[in-house]
Amino acid sequence: MRNIKILHIYSKALDLYGDYKNLTVLSQRIRETGNQVEIITAELFENLEFSGFDMVYIGHGKVKNLAAVAAHFVPYADKVKEQIENGQVWFVTGNASELFGQSFTTPDGGEIKGIGLFDYKGVETNKVFVSDMIGRPVFDKEETVYGFANRTAYLEGENKYPLFEVIDGFSNGKTPDGKEGTLYKNFFATWSMGPVLSRNPALMREILKRLLKEDYKECDYTLEQQALELVLAEFKKG
Amino acid sequence: MRFALTALLCKALSIAGKLLGGGTDLPGKIALKMYPRVMKKLKFDGKVLAITGSNGKTTTANIVAHVLRENGYSVVNNELGSNMTSGIASTLLCACTLGGRIKADYVVLEVDECYSRFIFKDLRIDYYLILNLLRDQVVRNGHPDLVSTKIVEAIAAQPEMTLILNAQEPISQNLAGDNYAVYFAMDRTERSTDNCVSGTHDAKICPRCFHEMKYEFFHYNHLGNFACTHCDYQSFHPDFLATDVDFENRTITINGEQISVTYNTTFNMFNTVAAAALALTAGVSMEEFKKGVATFGGAKGRLDTFDFEGRKVTLMMTKQNAASLDQSISFVLEQAGDKSVVLFINNVLYLDYKDISWLYDVAFERLHGKVKNILCTGNRALDAAVCIKACDFDSRTLHYENDLSKIKEAFRNTEGDIYILAASAFGHEGKIIEELKK
Structure with missing residues (x-):
């Protein structure tokens, strides 16, 4: 049995659209496999320590808050990159992806540095963009996922490490290029807001496998799968 | 001119x-x-x-x-x-x-x-x-x-x-x-x-x-x-x-x-x-x-009550808005007697988005021990049920039915007064009432 330790950073500053429920359902599933889980939060202006955690989570947030977070987060760039290169599991939703690129722009036209793990740049538009998305995860192309973006920014630059091959809907960029999110080693990121782990058993399983390794067990996803099938059927109908 | x-x-x-x-x-x-x-x-x-x-x-x-x-x-x-x-x-x-x-x-x-x-x-x-x-x-x-x-x-x-x-x-x-x-x-x-x-x-x-x-x-x-x-x-x-x-x-x-x-x-x-x-x-x-x-008659069009097989049904219109739904839950909690909540959850706006992330921002946990059943309906009924399940409700409490033609039976399987929380239903809530009155 494992005791999985999850670090949720900026839970108060980046907290939009029910994203934190990703951790609620992930914890439920970890317990269902007979393992234990502990969630620790760390906020803006507090000291961040990543070692000793199995997973780090950052959610989608207000644009102004993201800029404040960047000023606090970027000084940890080397430590963050080291953890990700060494295989720590990260799960990042919405505009928090912008923190991991070269830079991102702000509503007043400023530019803020990211940690530079990826080549992309975040571009703020000040306009709400919404879209559904269905796609196939790169780790299992037999599976289909559903996501929903509600964002005012996009990522500019080639997506070298996509998480999903998009069948229909949004990409990381301004215009659809068939690739969404990021999967690099055990770093997962997606623009899908809200409860993406709750609604997508395939993604939940993959993260559980990477967290639990030999202690992974299959759970009952009947209801979640049925719900997802109904969503996908509506896309087929068009 | x-x-x-x-x-x-x-x-x-x-x-x-x-x-x-x-x-x-x-x-x-x-x-x-x-x-x-x-x-x-x-x-x-x-x-x-x-x-x-x-x-x-x-x-x-x-x-x-x-x-x-x-x-x-x-x-x-x-x-x-x-x-x-x-x-x-x-x-x-x-x-x-x-x-x-x-x-x-x-x-x-x-x-x-x-x-x-x-x-x-x-x-x-x-x-x-x-x-x-x-x-x-x-x-x-x-x-x-x-x-x-x-x-x-x-x-x-x-x-x-x-x-x-x-x-x-x-x-x-x-x-x-x-x-x-x-x-x-x-x-x-x-x-x-x-x-x-x-x-x-x-x-x-x-x-x-x-x-x-x-x-x-x-x-x-x-x-x-x-x-x-x-x-x-x-x-x-x-x-x-x-x-x-x-x-x-x-x-x-x-x-x-x-x-x-x-x-x-x-x-x-x-x-x-x-x-x-x-x-x-x-x-x-x-x-x-x-x-x-002292003589204000209330906001129009957000609340309606009727009878279903001897049980009191209250229809509450909310927006697709967590705060609005949280307020409806507060109202339900303030009412006396045994009760069940029916969630009528549909695609978002006219553009038919299948998103329900706003529902994950609602504190359904407050209904623990306070309601007999939560019944999820509407075209996003199963997604709503997944959300309610995430709030730790068991299958005895949590029911779902996305087929409106079977909604009568689903209502019969709930207990107590019924509170329908219809989120931005744009008139679709009429279909539930129509089915119940058949």
Whole structure:
């Protein structure tokens, strides 16, 4: 049995659209496999320590808050990159992806540095963009996922490490290029807001496998799968 | 001449629309097509009041309009909540003379948060009440910061306008800029909580310095007395303060004067303080306010009750908005007897998005041990059920049925009085009622 330790950073500053429920359902599933889980939060202006955690989570947030977070987060760039290169599991939703690129722009036209793990740049538009998305995860192309973006920014630059091959809907960029999110080693990121782990058993399983390794067990996803099938059927109908 | 023709057409279309049962927005929409800056030509004899905010604007606007009418003032208002540019144009062009004069003592406008900046460019607004900013219909609006930048734009267009702001809501309290502002607040009530019990809390950190915000108590969501742990940003001293809120006897004391009201929910008590702050600032006396509010008949169209096989069914319309649904849950929890909740959850807006992330922001956990069943219906019934399951409800409590033709049977499998929470159902809730009555 494992005791999985999850670090949720900026839970108060980046907290939009029910994203934190990703951790609620992930914890439920970890317990269902007979393992234990502990969630620790760390906020803006507090000291961040990543070692000793199995997973780090950052959610989608207000644009102004993201800029404040960047000023606090970027000084940890080397430590963050080291953890990700060494295989720590990260799960990042919405505009928090912008923190991991070269830079991102702000509503007043400023530019803020990211940690530079990826080549992309975040571009703020000040306009709400919404879209559904269905796609196939790169780790299992037999599976289909559903996501929903509600964002005012996009990522500019080639997506070298996509998480999903998009069948229909949004990409990381301004215009659809068939690739969404990021999967690099055990770093997962997606623009899908809200409860993406709750609604997508395939993604939940993959993260559980990477967290639990030999202690992974299959759970009952009947209801979640049925719900997802109904969503996908509506896309087929068009 | 161009104005007179546009106004005349708008009036004619509106009369035709009423006869044919059409929408209230269309005449204004056509008028604005014909003459885009038509509202700039309007002249007001009386005062113009605008009301916005994520939650409570229809009720608050209706309270204010009712108070004014009860005291013999002539009022023009958009009572049915047509609160975007075209709805406002319809209301005003139907009420004005062909010369563009609106003779009413007061114009009371409920205005959409995101559209006020367009409307305020052309209309003179004397008083602007901003009730609160919470995450609301996020698919349309995005997050509250985005909405607040649009409101700042609206305020900038009206430097002479007096603002009426909520001293217990950190995001909108911060919006006054150089405009003159007065503030309202409501003291701790028996229903106030030390921690936020709603699913959404949009101001955990200070909007000025981003450090943690501390709250003395919460009314609902992030509304309560606040102070930043780092800078000096805190609840301002209120010009209008409600004390001694008595839900049982339906009374509230504002600036020392006891007032009788016709409702007993926390949010309508709060709306009353906001309405009083606006009305009194705009020249109404406390005596007039007391007299008017005592006979207020409630907001139209949000609540309906009927019978299903001997059981009481209450239909509650909510928005696709976590705060709105949280308030409906508060209402359900305040009702006596065994009960079940029916969630009617559908795709988002007319564009058919399959998103239900807003539902994950609702504190369904509060229903634990308080309801017999939660039945999820609508075309997103199963997704809603997945969400409820995530809130730790077991399969005995949690039911779902996405096939409306089987809804009768599903209702029979629940116990107690039934509360249907229909989220932005756009009339689809009629299908449930139709099935139940078959």
